[in-house]
Amino acid sequence: MTDIWPDHLFLVGCGNMAGQMLRRWLACGLDPARATVLRPSGRAVAQGVAVVTDYPASLPAGTTVVLGMKPYQLGEVAALLAPLCRADVRIVSILAGTRLADLRAAFPAAAEIVRAMPNLPVGIGEGVIALHAEAALSVASRTAVEAFIAPLGLAEWIADEGRFNEVTALSGCGPAFLFRFVDALARAGEAIGLPADQAARMALATVRGSASMAAMASESPAALADRVASPGGMTRQGLNVLDADDRLLKLLTDTLVAARDRGEAMARGE
Ligand SMILES: NC(=O)c1ccc[n+]([C@@H]2O[C@H](COP(=O)([O-])OP(=O)(O)OC[C@H]3O[C@@H](n4cnc5c(N)ncnc54)[C@H](OP(=O)(O)O)[C@@H]3O)[C@@H](O)[C@H]2O)c1
Known part of the structure; x- marks a missing residue:
């Protein structure tokens, strides 16, 4: 089977939602050694998953960063994280209401940025995840994102980012x-x-x-x-x-x- 997992996964915040996503990815075969969680509390998340309270000096090549903190924390997180997000880093943001343009301004050097709006049943693989990405996202990257998200449930690409509130009203709420x-x-x-x-x-x-x-x-x-x-x-x-x-x-x-x-x-x- 093709490896659907990023070379490395770096989760910024691992609360209710990102925690559910990580739980499901681990249950579906993600190697815990390939995941790192940054959370201020330093609380453990799962056997074998490294938890840090400070940013590392660098991120491994091919890292996918999942932004799972609160949307208002984007500024403080980006100040420390953006220098680590180079052209081989993909960012998946679950920050509700945070537009792609604001994410791109916060992480100018990152290879790709994808917005994802998950709902709670992702933890049991029966969620709905609305996805939206920059127009430049290649077909190969799109396929890789879909494969990585697939264990969580139904993934639906949203062509018009302006529709995210409608999507959130239906599947998020x-x-x-x-x-x-x-x-x-x-x-x-x-x-x-x-x-x-x-x-x-x-x-x-x-x-x-x-x-x-x-x-x-x-x-x-x-x-x-x-x-x-x-x-x-x-x-x-x-x-x-x-x-x-x-x-x-x-x-x-x-x-x-x-x-x-x-x-x-x-x-x-x-
Ligand atoms: N809950 C939902 O149904 C839902 C649905 C779709 C999208 N979302 C989005 O998911 C995101 C998280 O929501 P949530 O409900 O999971 O919140 P949450 O349970 O409060 O989790 C927030 C996480 O952020 C961490 N955190 C706090 N300050 C931080 C900082 N300065 N830097 C990095 N991480 C920090 C917290 O760390 P500690 O664990 O150490 O406290 C915690 O793990 C939000 O952006 C929200 O818009 C949520």
Whole structure:
């Protein structure tokens, strides 16, 4: 099998998100000796992965740097990291709302810079990762990035960087919206008389089983919904409530718009 791993991986920050990504990469065969984590706390991350609290004098040739600290820390990190990022270093940034142009200004000598917007299920290899890169990214580099990201889940290139807030609203915030849906399904079950704990177990298993089924099906989720709803039956009667005046569609559109708008406001510093 082709080696999908960078010659060396240098993670700047390894908290909730970068930590999930690293965990998955290690589970999929990344040699821990090829990874170094920089984090101020110096806390260990995994067996065999070096953790440092200061920047090394240099980075090994062919290093991929993952920027996994908070976006507002870009300036202080770049002041120390940029001199190490030469023409053989690739940067993958997961900093929400930080544009490619700002990353390029911060790391002028780096070979390539890729923006990635992961969501939390990357830790179990079932995440969604939106990717955006400078137009100059070669086909070979694009392929290498895709291979490196593939263990995390579905990778989707975003042609227009201006769409990152929309992408984040859907897949970045999506896990929380689905958690709410599962909880509401359970509480609705309780409201019509089921024991709370049983409704909770059934709601979660129903969502998990249905999502897996939809992922394997050749038909769209919309078609699947109609196929399981016979005219005059119980499912159809329930769907009629969700579908009336596009009730569910409007609710979710309002939800994504609110999340998207908040992303835009934060980018303006509000
Ligand atoms: N959480 C999400 O769902 C999500 C989704 C997409 C993108 N992101 C992006 O992921 C990034 C990290 O978010 P998070 O939720 O993982 O945050 P987090 O859990 O707070 O992790 C932040 C990490 O940055 C490290 N750090 C703090 N100060 C630093 C410094 N001066 N230099 C280098 N590293 C420093 C911390 O080190 P210690 O561990 O030593 O404290 C920690 O490992 C953000 O840019 C965010 O926009 C997050």
